[in-house]
Amino acid sequence: MTENNIRGNRLRGARPKVGIRPAIDARLGGIRESLEAITMEMAREVAGLITSSLRHPDGSPVECVIADTTIGRVAEAAMCEEKFEKQGVGVSLTVTPCWCYGSETMDTNVTRPKAIWGFNGTERPGAVYLAATLAGHNQKGLPAFGIYGRDVQDAGDKTIPGDVRSKILSFVKAGLAVATMKNKSYLSIGSVSMGIAGSIVNNDFFEDYLGMRCENVDMTEVARRVENGIYDHDEYHRAIKWVKAHCKEGKDYNPIEEQRTSEEKEKEWEYVVKMTLAVRDLMIGNEKLAELGYGEEALGHNAIISGFQGQRQWTDYLPNGDFLEAILNSSFDWNGIRQAFIVATENDSLNGVSMLFGHLINNCAQIFSDVRTYWSPRAVERVTGWKPEDLAKDGFIHLINSGSSALDGTGTQSIDGKPVMKPCYEISEEEKQLCLDNTKWPPAMYEYFRGGGFSSQFRTRGGMPLTMCRINLVKGVGPVMQIAEGWTVELPEEVHKVLDERTNPTWPTTWFVPRTNGQGPFKDVYSVMANWGANHGAFSYGHYGAELITLCAMLRIPVNMHNVEEDRIFRPSAWNMLGMDPEGSDFRACKNFGPLYSKN
Numbered sequence: 001m002t003e004n005n006i007r008g009n010r011l012r013g014a015r016p017k018v019g020i021r022p023a024i025d026a027r028l029g030g031i032r033e034s035l036e037a038i039t040m041e042m043a044r045e046v047a048g049l050i051t052s053s054l055r056h057p058d059g060s061p062v063e064c065v066i067a068d069t070t071i072g073r074v075a076e077a078a079m080c081e082e083k084f085e086k087q088g089v090g091v092s093l094t095v096t097p098c099w100c101y102g103s104e105t106m107d108t109n110v111t112r113p114k115a116i117w118g119f120n121g122t123e124r125p126g127a128v129y130l131a132a133t134l135a136g137h138n139q140k141g142l143p144a145f146g147i148y149g150r151d152v153q154d155a156g157d158k159t160i161p162g163d164v165r166s167k168i169l170s171f172v173k174a175g176l177a178v179a180t181m182k183n184k185s186y187l188s189i190g191s192v193s194m195g196i197a198g199s200i201v202n203n204d205f206f207e208d209y210l211g212m213r214c215e216n217v218d219m220t221e222v223a224r225r226v227e228n229g230i231y232d233h234d235e236y237h238r239a240i241k242w243v244k245a246h247c248k249e250g251k252d253y254n255p256i257e258e259q260r261t262s263e264e265k266e267k268e269w270e271y272v273v274k275m276t277l278a279v280r281d282l283m284i285g286n287e288k289l290a291e292l293g294y295g296e297e298a299l300g301h302n303a304i305i306s307g308f309q310g311q312r313q314w315t316d317y318l319p320n321g322d323f324l325e326a327i328l329n330s331s332f333d334w335n336g337i338r339q340a341f342i343v344a345t346e347n348d349s350l351n352g353v354s355m356l357f358g359h360l361i362n363n364c365a366q367i368f369s370d371v372r373t374y375w376s377p378r379a380v381e382r383v384t385g386w387k388p389e390d391l392a393k394d395g396f397i398h399l400i401n402s403g404s405s406a407l408d409g410t411g412t413q414s415i416d417g418k419p420v421m422k423p424c425y426e427i428s429e430e431e432k433q434l435c436l437d438n439t440k441w442p443p444a445m446y447e448y449f450r451g452g453g454f455s456s457q458f459r460t461r462g463g464m465p466l467t468m469c470r471i472n473l474v475k476g477v478g479p480v481m482q483i484a485e486g487w488t489v490e491l492p493e494e495v496h497k498v499l500d501e502r503t504n505p506t507w508p509t510t511w512f513v514p515r516t517n518g519q520g521p522f523k524d525v526y527s528v529m530a531n532w533g534a535n536h537g538a539f540s541y542g543h544y545g546a547e548l549i550t551l552c553a554m555l556r557i558p559v560n561m562h563n564v565e566e567d568r569i570f571r572p573s574a575w576n577m578l579g580m581d582p583e584g585s586d587f588r589a590c591k592n593f594g595p596l597y598s599k600n
Contacts, residue, residue, distance in 0.1 A: 008058060010284045010339075012302045014407040016090025016179030017063045018172055019439070020047050021080055023105045023129065026072030035098050035124070038156055039070050041564070042095045045158050049165060050172055057363040058339040059425030065089050075103040081109065091172060093117065094133075097155065098124035099494050102133035108142060111182075112594055113175035113554045115145035117164060134573040143553075143572035143593055144172050147480065170570055174551035177360035178596070180304070182211035184495040186349060187283055187301045190219040190309025193346035197447035197473070198534060199309065199379060201349045205472065205479055208595035209555050210353070215301040217282060219314050225278040230297055232288040235334075237440025239273050242334035246433075250440030255507055258446055265443060268319045268452045276291060276324040276333075283341065293571065304566045305356045307347035311449075314432045320444055320453035321345070322402050326508075329355075329406040331365045332432045339424050340365035343406045345536075350471045350479075354538035355404070358469065361547045363423035364540050368404030369510065371397060371468075371537045373527050374529035383502075391462075393487045395525045397512045398499070399468075399537065402448070402455050405508040408437040411461030411488065419461040419488075421541035442506040459500075460510040462490025468512065468539035469548055470532065471557070477587075482561035484537075485546040486514035486527055511537070515563050522563045531561060545568065556590040559583065 009015055022043035025031050047064035054062040065087045071094075084092065092107045097119040107114045118130025126137075130146055137144040147168060149161045160168070186206055189246035192199045192201045206212040225231060252259050260268075281289060285300025308321040308547040315321075327333050328341040342359055344352030345368050355366035376395045377388045388395065400458060411419035412434035422431070441454040468484045491499070491510045498508050521531035549559055555573040560583070569582065571589075578585040578592070 008060070009185060010058075011304060013183055014088045015063075016176055017065050017088050018047075018176070019080075019084045019089035019092040020048055020064055020066045021092055021094040021107060022067060022070045023094050023100040024070035025098045025100055025124075032072060033528065034072060038097050039095075042097055043067075044093055045160060046069045046093060046117070046168065047093070049160055049168065053169055053424070054172060054176075055363065055425065056176070056180075057359055057423065059423065061144075062172070066134070077105050077107075083109075090182070091175030093168065093172070095119075095531050096129050097121060097126050098129065099126070100129045100133075102129065103136045106133050106136055106142075107142070107144075110142065113119060113171070113178050114142070114227045115147055115168075115171045117147040117168065119153065120149040120151065121153050121155050121157075126390040128417045138574040138577060143574045143589070145570065146573045147171070149472060167570055170547050170550055173361055173547050174542060174554055177357065177551050178554050180360055181356070183213070184304035184353070185213050185215045186301050187303035187306035188214060188216045188347055188349065189279065189282065189306060190314065190347055193309045193311045193348070196346055196348055198348035198350035198536065199307065199346055201347070202473060205336065205473065208598040209479060209557060211597045212304075214557050215303060219309060221282065222275055222278045222293070223318070225281070225297070226274040226296045230289060230292070230294055230454060231277040231281065232286060233432065233546050236274060236277060237289070238560055239277065240270060243269060243273055246436045247441050248439075249454070250442030250506065252443045254443065260443070260452065264452075264578065265440065268454070269592045271319050272323040272453055275319070275321065276327055279324050280341065280421065280565045282306070289424045305342040305344070307344035307349050307352050309347040311346060315453070317450050318451040320443065320449040320451065320455070322453055322455040323441070325368075325404040326407060326456040329365055329368070329404050330407050330435070331406070331427055337424050337427050337432055340406060340408070340571050342366065343404055344368060345401060350473065350534070350541065351536040354469045354471050357542070357548060357551060358467065358538055358540045361544045361551065362540055362542050364421045364542075365406035365408040366404075366538055366540045367406055367409045367510065369399035369401045370535055371529065371532050372400050373398040374526050376526065380495070380499070386492060386495045390511050391487055392511070394513075394516070396489055397514070397525065398503070399510040399512050399528050399539065400503060400507050401536070402504070402507050405456055405458075407456065407458070409440050409460055409508060409510065410435050410438045411436050412466050414488055419464045421464070443563070444503060445506055448504065455506045456508050457506055458508045459496060460488050460508070461510070462488050464541060465543050466487045466512060466539045467542060467544050467548070468514070469545075470534055472533040480533075480559045480560040481548065481557050482533055483548055483559060483564065484510055484514040484522075484561075485543045485545045485563055489513050491560070510539075517563060522559045553586070553589075555596050558587040558590040
């Protein structure tokens with residue numbers, strides 16, 4: 001695998017850029033001339049904020065493109081659009097300190113996320129332009145986000161207030177996620193796993209809402225590549241050597257009479273490493289395969305996300321996909337530290353998309369889990385004799401699954417001594433090693449996986465802020481999103497052992513407490529578990545529920561359940577026109593405007 005394949009932009013299509021549109025009062029003869037320098041400087045300041053604050057998930061800086069001139073009339077808006085099209089702008093932000101001609105200067109690109117910052121000043125009415133142009137967007141069915149600072153600033157003030165900064169960065173993060181997904185693929189490896197609804201891949205959802213395409217291969221393609229040697233053999237030898245050195249085999253929980261020999265297990269290790277190479281190459285291609293005479297295979301499927309069915313047609317007779325999923329989803333492998341891939345266990349495409357949303361927002365690796373069990377304080381005390389306390393006092397949820405738990409989920413990366421999960425470009429070699437050292441790989445339990453394999457086994461450190469989310473499809477409604485912000489908790493060693501070993505102890509465990517507010521699905525921890533919409537959830541580091549809500553609004557996916565504080569929520573101005581109940585207006589707006597790409 002070459003350096004370009006491992007790091008950098010590994011998918012076809014340039015990274016999307018942010019377009020900055022400096023709008024101005026078009027009246028020549030004094031007004032426009034007096035505002036030219038101020039307006040362009042406003043655009044440059046915003047571009048500087050974005051480029052200095054944000055990165056793409058691979059660590060590359062976010063680039064901004066500023067219109068060549070200020071935009072006062074429709075001809076200049078057209079010139080700006082031509083430049084944006086040529087330079088790959090995926091999201092646009094219009095900025096102005098003054099009144100401008102609204103419908104003449106607005107961004108009318110149908111699928112590009114767009115926002116307007118109208119300067120809050122008294123000398124010129126930037127806020128008036130903001131209100132007038134947002135009204136134009138709403139009237140024309142082109143929802144846009146409005147940004148308006150709380151405090152009045154003096155004319156020419158170059159400062160970007162904190163509340164404005166926050167909205168600009170939240171908008172751009174979400175907008176770049178929308179633009180990054182466009183024209184990429186979901187690669188379905190296999191089909192429906194054990195009747196799980198999320199693995200019934202819905203092409204209309206991917207095409208209409210995400211602008212993506214669905215690619216499909218049978219799982220036998222993985223077997224063909226493994227058995228016919230269609231992988232980089234030099235990389236394989238490097239990989240298996242690294243695995244033997246860094247992936248510690250864990251306890252074999254199978255009955256002694258069913259345990260396999262060390263030779264049989266070594267064969268399984270070799271097989272799962274080759275599976276990992278095959279799935280990665282299926283996603284992004286590998287130019288080394290062309291050198292072996294496999295030109296078609298070298299291309300890959302340009303997949304920003306994939307899902308591996310596994311159970312049961314594969315796992316009943318071949319090693320499971322747990323290793324490939326965990327390693328690909330981690331921020332490192334035998335090639336070093338690199339951007340995490342997104343691979344969904346059991347081909348649960350909806351949980352995979354949830355993982356992708358999180359990754360494009362926080363740039364970190366993602367965890368795929370069963371939302372397995374709610375442990376009430378009474379049940380914990382009955383089973384273990386220990387009464388939960390502190391964050392865990394009202395109970396907690398056991399998040400656990402065999403596959404896609406990135407090793408970053410150990411929580412052994414840190415900032416100021418506190419457990420975190422970092423973007424790949426901030427992870428140190430020491431932190432990478434700590435993730436490996438705190439993960440074991442027990443042989444699969446054969447009652448689940450007759451073909452063997454190895455599952456990652458770790459316990460997430462307590463005290464990390466997490467956001468868990470999930471997309472669900474509802475007949476007659478379409479996709480809906482649910483979001484739960486909360487924290488990991490750490491249980492006493494003996495308590496953890498007793499609870500963990502009541503289920504499959506070979507899998508990674510995260511003890512999770514969502515933030516509750518005494519209302520609806522967040523009345524208490526039990527209510528979160530009882531209202532979760534599917535058997536799986538995706539989660540990662542940080543409280544980024546607000547950015548997920550912004551992203552969903554851009555895509556026209558309503559949010560049916562969340563615990564994000566009201567003052568953090570940022571949606572297009574059109575949502576305010578559809579009622580005073582925020583969640584109801586979200587559903588109405590999404591239905592009214594329809595999926596982002598459905599008219600294209």
